[in-house]
Amino acid sequence: MAPLAPTGTPATEAPTAVIGAGPIGLAAAAHLLERGLDPVVLERGDHAGAAVSEWGHVRLFSRWSELVDPAARRLLEPTGWVAPEPDRYPTGAEWVRLYLQPLADALGDRVRYGHSVTGVARAGRDRVVDSGRESQPFTVHVTDGAGRASRLSARAVVDASGTWTRPGPLGADGYPADGEHDPAVAPHVTYRVPDTADAASADPTDAGRHGGRRTAVVGSGHSALTAVVALAALAERVPGTEVVWVLRRGAVGNAYGGGDADQLPARGALGQRAREAVVAGRVEVVTGFRTRAVERTDADHGVGGGALTFVGEDGTRIEGLDEVVGLTGFRPDLSILSEVRLRLDSRLEAPAALAPLIDPNVHSCGTVYPHGAHELAHDESDLYVVGMKSYGRAPTFLALTGYEQVRSVAAALAGDDAAASRVELTLPETGVCGGAGLFDDADATTADAGSGGCCGPASAPSGRAGLPMAATLRAAPQLVQIGAPPSDAGACGPSGC
Ligand SMILES: Cc1cc2nc3c(=O)[nH]c(=O)nc-3n(C[C@H](O)[C@H](O)[C@H](O)COP(=O)(O)OP(=O)(O)OC[C@H]3O[C@@H](n4cnc5c(N)ncnc54)[C@H](O)[C@@H]3O)c2cc1C
Numbered sequence: 001m002a003p004l005a006p007t008g009t010p011a012t013e014a015p016t017a018v019i020g021a022g023p024i025g026l027a028a029a030a031h032l033l034e035r036g037l038d039p040v041v042l043e044r045g046d047h048a049g050a051a052v053s054e055w056g057h058v059r060l061f062s063r064w065s066e067l068v069d070p071a072a073r074r075l076l077e078p079t080g081w082v083a084p085e086p087d088r089y090p091t092g093a094e095w096v097r098l099y100l101q102p103l104a105d106a107l108g109d110r111v112r113y114g115h116s117v118t119g120v121a122r123a124g125r126d127r128v129v130d131s132g133r134e135s136q137p138f139t140v141h142v143t144d145g146a147g148r149a150s151r152l153s154a155r156a157v158v159d160a161s162g163t164w165t166r167p168g169p170l171g172a173d174g175y176p177a178d179g180e181h182d183p184a185v186a187p188h189v190t191y192r193v194p195d196t197a198d199a200a201s202a203d204p205t206d207a208g209r210h211g212g213r214r215t216a217v218v219g220s221g222h223s224a225l226t227a228v229v230a231l232a233a234l235a236e237r238v239p240g241t242e243v244v245w246v247l248r249r250g251a252v253g254n255a256y257g258g259g260d261a262d263q264l265p266a267r268g269a270l271g272q273r274a275r276e277a278v279v280a281g282r283v284e285v286v287t288g289f290r291t292r293a294v295e296r297t298d299a300d301h302g303v304g305g306g307a308l309t310f311v312g313e314d315g316t317r318i319e320g321l322d323e324v325v326g327l328t329g330f331r332p333d334l335s336i337l338s339e340v341r342l343r344l345d346s347r348l349e350a351p352a353a354l355a356p357l358i359d360p361n362v363h364s365c366g367t368v369y370p371h372g373a374h375e376l377a378h379d380e381s382d383l384y385v386v387g388m389k390s391y392g393r394a395p396t397f398l399a400l401t402g403y404e405q406v407r408s409v410a411a412a413l414a415g416d417d418a419a420a421s422r423v424e425l426t427l428p429e430t431g432v433c434g435g436a437g438l439f440d441d442a443d444a445t446t447a448d449a450g451s452g453g454c455c456g457p458a459s460a461p462s463g464r465a466g467l468p469m470a471a472t473l474r475a476a477p478q479l480v481q482i483g484a485p486p487s488d489a490g491a492c493g494p495s496g497c
Contacts, residue, residue: 011137015040016413017154019117019140019336021048023095024387024402025160026103027069029110031410032158034071040152041107042142044116044161048104049096051164056093057195057203058226061267062399063087067095069403071410072103079106089266114145120157120383121339134381138340156382156413158406159337163330163388167191170218170326172248172290172313179294188308189294189324193223197230199237210323212240214306218291219327220247220255221395222267225274227325232277243283244318246310250288252278286318294324332389341379350392351376351385358394370423371401372408384409 016032018025021043029039043050060067065086073083084090084098104111119141122133140152169176170189179185194210195203211234217227228245235241247255256275262268277283293311306322332349334342345355353375356362376384384390386409387402404424411419 011135011153011155014137014153014155016156016158017042017117017120017138017140017152019120019157019159020161020387021045021100021104021111021113022051022160022162022387023049023067023069023100023399024162024406025158026100026107026111027072027403028158028160028386028406028410029107030069030071030075030103031406032413033075033107033110035410035414035416037156037410037414039107039110040154041104041111042115042117042140042152043111043113046113046145047096047101048111049092049100051162052092052096052100054164055193056091056096057197057201058193059089059091059266060095061089061222061264061270063089063266064099066264066398066400068099069399069406071407072099075106076103081106116143117141117161117336118143118149119336119339120159122380123153127339127341138383157340157384158409159383159385159389160387160402160406161333161336161389163332163391166331166333167326168328168331168393170291170294170324170328172292177291177294177310179296182294182296184296185294185308188322189326191326193227193327194230194234194325196234197226198233202234207234207238210234210241211238213322214242214244214320215323215325216244216246216308216310216318216321217325217327218246219329220249221327221329222270223327225255225270227327228283229270229273229277231325232274232280232282235282243277244321245278245283245285246289246291246318247285247287248290252285252287289316289318290314329393329395330388332385332392337383337385340383342385343378345392348392348394350390350394351378353377354390355392355394358391358396360394360396370404372405372423373412373420374408376405376409382413 015038018028018032018039018041021041025041025043026048029041032039045051045053047053063086064084067090068083077083079102081102084094090098117140121127121139121141122129123136123139125131125133125136138154138157140154140157142150142152144150168174170180171177180189194206195201196206196210210231215231217224217231224245228243231241231243235243249255256271262271274283278285289310290313291310292313295309295311296307297309298307306320308321308324310318310321312318334344334349343352344350345352345359347361348355348359350358354371357369357371357375373384376386376390378384386405388397390402390405391397407424408420408422411417
């Protein structure tokens with residue numbers, strides 16, 4: 001195996017460091033390779049898609065045709081790789097086995113497993129120092145599986161390390177709820193979707209943990225919907241299983257998603273299944289609940305049997321819980337980038353120019369306006385955060401978004417500004433006018449979207465520094481059809497519904 005480029009390697013000869021061998025990091029490597037640039041992928045896990053493997057039981061709402069990057073496909077095809085059936089929906093485990101690991105194998109020893117990145121800096125310069133900064137390569141600090149620290153010199157850095165290890169807490173104010181991490185409570189709180197949906201393949205540990213018990217699911221995104229559906233399925237099989245779906249928003253409403261209007265049909269169907277479970281009485285819904293504390297009571301457990309109680313900000317209580325599934329979103333770990341100069345939005349922790357395009361407060365429908373290197377740029381040249389991590393706290397990242405990001409970033413790093421600026425993708429909408437995001441009010445409906453959501457009158461979100469969208473993107477989007485064509489009723493188009 002070739003050695004990592006030691007520090008002191010001139011910037012022009014140093015490789016581009018890609019952090020993370022997930023779907024987007026590996027796609028970045030494929031694009032960089034096509035551009036004649038030399039990528040080194042540093043992956044903390046022991047195989048490709050290590051984070052995806054941790055939710056391997058979840059079936060994606062995207063089809064294979066939306067999960068394979070074009071440059072990755074071009075790299076894979078000559079190896080004899082057999083492309084999966086384009087219209088099928090894989091599980092996370094299948095995404096890894098049938099695509100991500102073969103792709104990493106095709107990249108060969110450019111992918112280094114067991115290499116955890118602990119920091120990125122300009123060589124010999126902390127964040128404050130200006131002198132000679134731009135001409136210095138990056139130093140990437142790495143720890144290997146044996147705990148040995150080393151450094152790699154890199155001409156550019158593409159951080160595709162995801163957000164999987166930083167799930168949001170239960171507390172409504174963004175901090176852990178009081179008691180959430182107490183030794184008596186923490187073993188009963190998980191931040192992953194339980195593997196209980198399918199009787200034949202359910203994980204016995206998860207089924208045992210939730211079967212015949214009362215579980216609270218906290219959150220309103222697609223992961224929360226998946227958990228509600230999975231636990232409702234268990235409730236049908238195992239008597240005594242109870243599901244309490246706890247939402248901060250005042251009404252379930254849009255949390256069910258866009259249904260038939262969702263341009264990704266499987267994503268729409270997920271919301272419909274959750275709705276059916278609620279209507280059938282298999283799921284109890286508590287809305288308008290802002291969690292302040294999780295308390296544990298011993299001895300007689302009272303109503304519902306469980307020993308955990310949620311206490312809301314207003315003193316309301318949800319009692320008798322046994323288990324908690326917290327699915328309140330993810331956050332980026334920016335600690336490894338603390339010595340480089342990031343330009344981040346203060347709300348989302350996403351690149352400042354990207355944030356207005358994805359902010360769920362103002363930009364509903366789950367629509368993603370296409371974006372690339374320009375919107376992902378920071379104050380540090382040749383440094384990009386891509387993939388799930390680029391969205392910061394915004395909830396609606398799709399792999400397709402990331403594939404377009406890294407196509408553009410690789411072009412920018414290769415000096416092909418025209419290709420970097422070109423927009424090659426228009427992404428699908430959830431069909432949820434009024435927000436896949438953060439509405440707390442019971443009556444927040446499509447009317448809200450008029451104040452900036454994509455379902456309002458054709459006012460595209462403003463781009464970087466108040467520039468109109470068209471000026472930000474600089475090129476007319478070329479529509480790529482994803483999933484089923486939008487249904488005519490209730491679907492949101494790029495310029496409104
Ligand atoms: C349950 C679930 C279902 C989803 N379903 C869909 C779907 O149907 N369709 C869709 O388009 N998207 C879906 N997504 C969203 C998104 O496409 C995936 O999360 C995707 O895995 C994001 O890819 P990524 O490469 O950005 O990050 P990740 O997949 O998280 O990969 C990051 C990689 O970086 C590694 N890493 C992390 N930190 C370090 C470090 N310091 N040093 C070295 N390596 C590090 C990790 O081990 C990991 O391998 C889903 C997400 C989840 C959680």
